[in-house]
Amino acid sequence: MLMYTRSAGRGLPVVLLHAFPLSSAMWLAQREGLSSSCEVITPDLRGFGGTPLGDQEPSVDVMADDVARLLDHREIDRAVVVGQSMGGYVTMAMCRHHPDRLLGVVLADTKAGADTEAARANRERVATTVLAEGSSFLGGEIMSAMVGRTTARSRAMVFGRVRALIESAPPGAVAWAQRAMAGRPDSFDTLRGLTVPALVVVGEEDEVTPVADARAMAEAVPDGRLAVIERAGHLSALEQPEAFNAAVAAFIAGIAGEARPHG
Structure with a gap:
């Protein structure tokens, strides 16, 4: 079972799935900013944040099944699922395998296309290296791609927080997640078949999953x-948590309005 934090707020249940290689700790500003209008649930994906990794083969589908079991455990039929980066891959796996559990989806700084052969090879290189050397090397390996130039230049506290989260990631979880992401399928057909609303969020300075892809x-x-x-x-x-929260809150309010009984 996933480990998670759940807000005391009322409203639609909203599950926030974290980016690689972070943990649910990344959602602090969302727990504070959205909990007045939503029931915010922030699980740690397997291996991260103290959650057991288990012995299943790496797959984003396995992580999606974990989220579905979490909803079962909390007796939640349907939720809005928000996924950032790796969390977006898990959200798209939810769309494929558990579409009946979704009220809507938010896909933030992620991509629907499968990895190229070169990208898969690089993920395996990172997985192998982190198992041999530990997660400290990740700071230099991926940090420049994780945040935008504005954050790197003028938001030292945010930059430092991200680096600390990256370098504290468990090596086993990092390797498992890299291999899970490498094996994910193309999800554009999944998006074309969605029957719930979707909000795609992207940072204007995102060079990993740029605006054109979003x-x-x-x-x-x-x-x-x-x-x-x-x-x-x-x-x-x-x-930019305030802007992110505003976009997500407006999207959720629209879903809540459609779900409210009329008469």
Whole structure:
């Protein structure tokens, strides 16, 4: 079972799935900013944040099944699922395997396409290296790609927090997640078949999953929309939490309005 933090707020249940290689600790500003209007649930994906890794083969589908079991455990039929980066891959796996559990989805700084052969090889290189050397090497390996230039230049506290979260990630979880992400399928057909609303969020300075990719994802969803977060890179929820929260809250309010009985 996933370890998680749940807010005391009322309203629609909203599950926030964290980025690689962070933990649910990245969602502090969202727990504070969204809990007045939503029931915010922030699980740690397997291996991260003290959650057991288990012995299953690496797969984003396994992580999606974990989220579905969490909803069962909390007796929640359907929720809005928000996934950032790796969390977005897990959210798209939820769309494939557990579509009946979704009220809507938010896909933040993620991509629908499968990895290229070169990208898969690089993930395996990182997985092998982190198992041999530990997670401290990740700071130099991926830090420059994780945040935007504005954060790197002028938000030293955020930059330092991200680096600390990255370097404290358990090596086994890092390797497992890299291999899980390497094996994920293309999800554009999944997006085209979505029957719930989707919000695609992207930092305008995100070089890992750029705005053009996010726009293609939003356009693939029958009821899709795009929000671009200014002065943010790949971790828009951490870099510009107020703008991120505002976009997500507006999206959720729209879903809540549609779900409210009329008469």
